[in-house]
Amino acid sequence: xxxxxxxxxxxxxxxxxxDEPGKLELLRGELIQLPPAKRDxxxxxxxxxxxxxxxxxxxxxxxxxxxxxxxxxxxxxxVGASSWLQPDVSITHAAQRADESYFIGAPALVVxxxxxxxxxxxxxxxIQDYLAEGAIExxxxxPNRRHMWIYxxxxxxxxxxGPFQSELLGGAxxxxxxxxxxxxxxxx
Amino acid sequence: xxxxxxxxxxFEEFxxxxDQPGKLELLQGELIExxxxxLRHNEIAHRVFLRLLFVLAEVHARGAAGxxxxxxxxxxxxIGKKSWLQPDVSITHAGQESDDYFIGAPALVVxxxxxxxxxxxxxxxIQDYLADGALExxxxxPNRRHMWIYxxxxxxxxxxAPFQSQLLGGAxxxxxxxxxx
Numbered sequence: 001x002x003x004x005x006x007x008x009x010x011x012x013x014x015x016x017x018x019d020e021p022g023k024l025e026l027l028r029g030e031l032i033q034l035p036p037a038k039r040d041x042x043x044x045x046x047x048x049x050x051x052x053x054x055x056x057x058x059x060x061x062x063x064x065x066x067x068x069x070x071x072x073x074x075x076x077x078x079v080g081a082s083s084w085l086q087p088d089v090s091i092t093h094a095a096q097r098a099d100e101s102y103f104i105g106a107p108a109l110v111v112x113x114x115x116x117x118x119x120x121x122x123x124x125x126x127i128q129d130y131l132a133e134g135a136i137e138x139x140x141x142x143p144n145r146r147h148m149w150i151y152x153x154x155x156x157x158x159x160x161x162g163p164f165q166s167e168l169l170g171g172a173x174x175x176x177x178x179x180x181x182x183x184x185x186x187x188x
Numbered sequence: 189x190x191x192x193x194x195x196x197x198x199f200e201e202f203x204x205x206x207d208q209p210g211k212l213e214l215l216q217g218e219l220i221e222x223x224x225x226x227l228r229h230n231e232i233a234h235r236v237f238l239r240l241l242f243v244l245a246e247v248h249a250r251g252a253a254g255x256x257x258x259x260x261x262x263x264x265x266x267i268g269k270k271s272w273l274q275p276d277v278s279i280t281h282a283g284q285e286s287d288d289y290f291i292g293a294p295a296l297v298v299x300x301x302x303x304x305x306x307x308x309x310x311x312x313x314i315q316d317y318l319a320d321g322a323l324e325x326x327x328x329x330p331n332r333r334h335m336w337i338y339x340x341x342x343x344x345x346x347x348x349a350p351f352q353s354q355l356l357g358g359a360x361x362x363x364x365x366x367x368x369x
Contacts, residue, residue, distance in 0.1 A: 114307050123307040124329050124336075142311050149311075155346030157336070 007031050014084060027125055029082040034117050041115045044143055045088040048111050048179050049073045052089060055172040064170030068108050069094045077103045079133045085126060088113045093134070106135040109168060113141045127151045137168050141179060148176050195219055202272060215312055217270040222304055229302045232330055233276040235366045236298050237261040240277060243359040252357030256295050257282045265290045267320045273313060276300045281321065293322040296355060300328045314338050324355050328366065335363050 007030075014026045023034040037045075052071045059065040069092040076086045078099075090107035097104040110130050112123065127138045131153055138151040147161035163175040196217045197205075205212060211222040225233075240259040247253040257280035264274045266289045278294035285291040297317050299310065314325045318340045325338040334348040350362040 114311070116306060116308055118307045119303065120301050120305045120307045120310040120327075121303055121329060121331060124301070125332060128332055128334075140307075142308060144308060145312060145315055147315075149344070155348075157344035157346075159342035159344075 011078070011082060011084060023086065025086055026082065026084040027122060027129070028080070032122055034115075037115065040143070041088075041113055044141070044179060045073065045111075045113050047181060048089045048113070048141070051174075051178060052091060052109075052111075052169075055169050055174075056091065059170040059172060062170070065168075067094050068092070068168075069096060072107075075103065075107070077106060079106050079129050083129055085130070087111060087130075106130040106133040108134075108136045109139070110135050110137075111139040111141060113143065141176070143180055146176065146180060148179075199266070199270065199272060211274065213274055214270065214272040215309060215316070216268075220309055222302075225302065228330070229276075229300055232328070232366055233261065233298075233300045235368070236300070236328070237277045239361070239365065240279060240296075240298070240356075243353075243356050243361075244279060247357035247359060250357070253355070255282055256280070256355075257284055260294075263290065263294070265292065265294060267293055267316050271316055273317070275313075275317075293317040293320040295321075295323045296326070297322050297324070298326040298328065300330065328363070330367055333363065333367055 009026065009029060009031055011026060014024070014031065017024060022036045025032045025034075049071055056065060056068060056071055059068075072090050072092065074086055074088065075090055076084055077090070079085050084102070087107070087110040089111040091109040092103060093108045096107065106129070112118075112126070114123070123140065127140070130138050131151065136153070139148055140151065141148045147159055149157050149159050151157045160174070160176060163173050165171050166174050197214060197219050198217070199214060202212070202214045202219065210224045213220040213222075237259060244253065244256060244259050248256075259277065259279050261277055262274055263278055264272055265278070267273050272289070275294070275297040277298040279296040280290060281295045284294065293316070299313065301310070310327060314327070317325050318338065323340065326335055327338065328335045334346055336344050336346050338344045347361075347363060350360050350364075352358050353361050
């Protein structure tokens with residue numbers, strides 16, 4: 001099943017939707033419905049979370065990345081007036097705003113792991129809105145092709161398929177191959 | 189209707205498929221089926237084609253962009269052994285090799301995104317076009333009114349306003365004109 005956009009709604013209407021299997025997001029008033037994530041997708045997203053948490057912990061211990069706060073998996077963000085987005089993995093800003101229920105604005109770093117259900121237009125729309133609402137980088141990981149695009153402010157993107165140093169993460173080495181390893185292997 | 193990937197085929201099997209409404213492509217052996225393009229998609233692609241046709245004639249007339257061949261709408265290209273792709277608009281390399289089809293990627297690919305296309309398929313096409321000789325891949329998002337230009341060095345640039353295309357001899361490309369109703 002491909003991601004479907006079934007209707008337009010306000011954030012208040014979106015908040016009242018009943019629980020159902022899969023994932024719901026609101027992108028500029030459009031409801032995006034995704035089927036339940038498959039095991040591979042979840043394992044990769046867990047692997048990214050594990051890696052980023054370790055990197056951020058070390059960076060903080062070394063006094064780096066003070067503008068970044070915490071790594072989250074499937075955290076929801078109110079992005080603008082009519083979007084509520086839930087990236088696979090994210091890192092909040094140190095000064096990220098929040099209300100009683102949600103973080104407000106985009107996180108500092110967004111990671112989306114692409115599955116066969118994601119449409120090109122929806123992914124591009126999310127990239128634009130995350131960056132417009134304060135994200136510093138948006139990482140789009142394509143597991144089948146084993147590479148990642150990093151979208152940045154000022155309309156620039158760069159592709160990585162081997163290890164690289166992330167300036168945002170204090171110069172830490174990011175190895176995409178590790179994201180794609182089995183999580184249990186990675187912990188060894 | 190979203191793009192569907194139904195099965196894996198060889199190029200020979202793909203070539204023997206019967207005609208059917210919509211668009212069929214083969215990407216690394218995977219059959220991609222797209223529903224018939226809608227009016228707006230076709231109009232935008234047609235405007236891009238006409239603009240590139242005009243630009244190419246103009247730059248060739250002044251002796252620029254000699255590495256570029258001809259502009260086409262919906263031309264098919266054999267990319268590697270397992271792909272046959274049909275970009276919305278393309279410009280061939282000057283003297284591009286061909287048999288029943290053009291061989292290898294064109295110099296410039298333009299894809300106009302419609303709602304049915306998946307992110308993985310578009311990314312896969314970008315990778316394969318660039319790996320097989322394309323100099324630039326333009327991916328136009330009509331709803332967001334911008335275009336990403338992907339290049340072989342693993343860098344992409346976003347354009348929403350008029351810009352000068354080095355590939356096209358410095359010609360001005362105005363995305364808003366592609367999107368006019």
